[in-house]
Amino acid sequence: MTNLAILLQLNGHWDSVGRYNDFNVDGIVVSEDSNYNQLNYAIAEHLMINTSEKIIKIKYIVNERCPPMEIRNDIGVRVYMETKKENRSLGMYPLCSSIQGNNVNKIDFLFATCVIGSILPLAYVVVGSEDDAAWNSLFEQFKDAYGKKPNMCVVSDRNESILKATSIVYTRMPHYACMWHIWTNIRSKFKKDHLKLSELYFATTRSYTIDEFNERMSKIEEIDVRVKAYLYDIGYHRWSWVHATVNRTWTMTSNIAESLNAVTRDARELPILDLLEYMRTFLESWNNEKLLKVKGTFTYLGEKYNKELEDNRTLSQKMRVRASTDHIHTVLDGAKRFIVCLQNKRCCCGQFQLDELSCPHALAALRHRDESYENYCSPYYTRESLLKTYETPVDPLPDESKWNVS
Numbered sequence: 269m270t271n272l273a274i275l276l277q278l279n280g281h282w283d284s285v286g287r288y289n290d291f292n293v294d295g296i297v298v299s300e301d302s303n304y305n306q307l308n309y310a311i312a313e314h315l316m317i318n319t320s321e322k323i324i325k326i327k328y329i330v331n332e333r334c335p336p337m338e339i340r341n342d343i344g345v346r347v348y349m350e351t352k353k354e355n356r357s358l359g360m361y362p363l364c365s366s367i368q369g370n371n372v373n374k375i376d377f378l379f380a381t382c383v384i385g386s387i388l389p390l391a392y393v394v395v396g397s398e399d400d401a402a403w404n405s406l407f408e409q410f411k412d413a414y415g416k417k418p419n420m421c422v423v424s425d426r427n428e429s430i431l432k433a434t435s436i437v438y439t440r441m442p443h444y445a446c447m448w449h450i451w452t453n454i455r456s457k458f459k460k461d462h463l464k465l466s467e468l469y470f471a472t473t474r475s476y477t478i479d480e481f482n483e484r485m486s487k488i489e490e491i492d493v494r495v496k497a498y499l500y501d502i503g504y505h506r507w508s509w510v511h512a513t514v515n516r517t518w519t520m521t522s523n524i525a526e527s528l529n530a531v532t533r534d535a536r537e538l539p540i541l542d543l544l545e546y547m548r549t550f551l552e553s554w555n556n557e558k559l560l561k562v563k564g565t566f567t568y569l570g571e572k573y574n575k576e577l578e579d580n581r582t583l584s585q586k587m588r589v590r591a592s593t594d595h596i597h598t599v600l601d602g603a604k605r606f607i608v609c610l611q612n613k614r615c616c617c618g619q620f621q622l623d624e625l626s627c628p629h630a631l632a633a634l635r636h637r638d639e640s641y642e643n644y645c646s647p648y649y650t651r652e653s654l655l656k657t658y659e660t661p662v663d664p665l666p667d668e669s670k671w672n673v674s
């Protein structure tokens with residue numbers, strides 16, 4: 269994979285003869301194999317633009333006799349890359365990027381994650397603007413269809429309207445902040461040591477014990493005391509797994525909302541009926557793809573969880589176990605000592621209860637007791653649960669002549 273350094277020309281304007289004037293300059297490095305979403309994302313990330321609110325129009329000039337070429341899709345990116353590869357010097361073929369408000373249809377998604385241990389888009393809404401009324405109506409309709417289930421929580425970008433709507437529709441439901449959005453905010457507010465901070469921040473959100481959390485927080489404080497204060501003000505329970513009151517097992521381990529937004533970006537410019545049909549077929553194939561994957565899995569747990577379990581099993585091999593009672597075991601991992609309670613499915617490493625998957629120490633204790641792991645993992649991780657989830661079809665839409673519109 270070869271990288272290309274590309275000059276960006278920003279915030280300029282096009283004149284009547286196709287020249288880009290009064291711009292600022294910046295630069296990005298992207299892989300020659302990038303597709304449209306990757307290029308768009310690289311520019312947005314570098315310029316810290318929230319692409320759900322803004323659109324980036326990318327154009328470049330091939331030669332002075334041609335009007336500028338606009339990059340709209342993967343083919344456009346390929347043509348650009350092939351051209352740019354011919355002349356790699358930074359000043360050649362700059363990308364002229366203008367940033368505009370997103371005045372096309374806006375699509376927002378609701379996902380179920382923790383309940384099934386895997387991402388399942390539950391609902392989406394097309395709105396003109398993200399205001400209180402739009403969010404209220406989405407959550408009310410969602411509640412009608414889905415009801416209220418135990419251990420539900422909301423994870424959002426802390427948009428005021430979402431906070432308001434959920435507190436009205438789902439009173440007292442815990443509300444958490446999306447860790448990816450927090451990171452984007454930290455990066456734009458505090459311009460210091462992003463590389464070190466990013467690694468440390470994500471490790472802190474995923475800390476399994478309070479000690480581990482505190483240790484990482486003091487390292488963050490050493491790097492930039494303002495970042496610690498910022499995270500403290502949001503409330504630790506809103507973004508740290510170990511502080512959360514609802515177990516957020518495996519929640520938001522990837523920036524899924526952004527990647528779905530990227531996939532549906534082009535569709536937003538379609539007329540409303542075409543847009544809805546695009547979304548329906550998109551979710552139909554998304555669901556079917558997941559279903560085929562589960563059908564091709566032959567382990568008791570789904571593929572991702574089975575891999576995690578196997579890794580834990582490997583780690584457990586060298587551990588020594590001393591039973592204290594039927595359920596309580598002391599597990600020695602070299603010089604470190606861990607207490608596992610199989611009855612309560614807890615280990616002092618924190619991983620057993622937070623991941624709801626047997627940690628290496630629990631697996632060592634289970635081996636000592638000659639018992640299998642099946643009853644010590646969340647039932648939601650099993651192949652059977654995943655199969656049930658994705659077997660629910662996204663209903664096909666009949667031909668337009670058969671619609672009953674009254």
Ligand SMILES: [Zn+2]
Pocket residue numbers: 606615616617618619620627628629630
């Ligand atoms: Zn453990």
